[in-house]
Amino acid sequence: MLRLSKLTDYAIVVLARLGQANAAGRVTAVPELALASGLAEPTVAKVLKILAQAGLVEGLRGARGGYRLSRTLECIPLSDVITAFEGPIALTACVDGAAGGCESEGCCPVRGRWDPVNRAIRDALAGVTVAQLANTPPARQCAAAVLNF
Amino acid sequence: MLRLSKLTDYAIVVLARLGQANAAGRVTAVPELALASGLAEPTVAKVLKILAQAGLVEGLRGARGGYRLSRTLECIPLSDVITAFEGPIALTACVDGAAGGCESEGCCPVRGRWDPVNRAIRDALAGVTVAQLANTPPARQCAAAVLNF
DNA sequence: GGAAACAGGACGCCAAAAGTCCTATTTGAG
DNA sequence: CTCAAATAGGACTTTTGGCGTCCTGTTTCC
16 A cells, blocks of 8 residues: 555654664663553564664664664664665566566566656655654754755 | 555556557557456456546446546656555555554654655655656646656 | 446455564673 | 573464455446
């Protein structure tokens, strides 16, 4: 439905919470984040693992461990979060170089013409930071194109 | 996955074919469209029914009936097609006035802040016409904002 | 009157998402 | 040195929604 998956949605919320806590220099663990976000612990854990694999957060193992932001929320564009959970941002499967996937590739009247559209969506999502989505008070701004908020 | 549904994808292809045929003043029926599109007849029929309900095409019943475009492809923005098949364009369920859907509504740190993002996506999709996606030779242009193609 | 074609809905299958859980590994504290 | 806390990684089950198909009714031309 042109909707983000729930995990992606959760990720934004979790990142927002992490931003609040980490701004105070603290490291936050899963139980605390789950409580603050109103989500189930296993779900939050799953979200954080994916965020860690994408390099958006840093996991600190061992007792007194937890998670920490790799960059400030101002430096995390929405497109990065979405890509981590949903893969490359493209409205159709037949993106640029993807050949062979479509059976009617030869006669498709829209072949190759989705690329500008996908680029527009990507640009729009790259122009919004997680900080703008969270209620984060304006901290130091990143060098990023900013959407007309 | 931030992907269009297959039906939406088919719809663009079918509209493109309809544009070619209708430019010659003809009315096209389901079997012919299915053949030209390389899709199964029941699928094409389903697509056309939805397009007709959305007012994008006009169904002519009875023998020698078929489908005809309600407007030229230049006047059909991509957003109209997507809305017909996927509902309102919004990345999250908690859009503007939608209250009560989210259980953690009260404490959500991103509450209400998705709206500008959704608007940006909508604008981007409204700026592309089906004619631009199809290989349609440039006909008379509609009064529509056009994406940087 | 009959055939061709759309209108509208209902049904079943399947794939992907979503949520949960288990085990291994790491690390700090006592 | 041992234990507990916490992440890493994967596997598994349930559920949801897309997708394709089909059936019945209605309309219209020949």
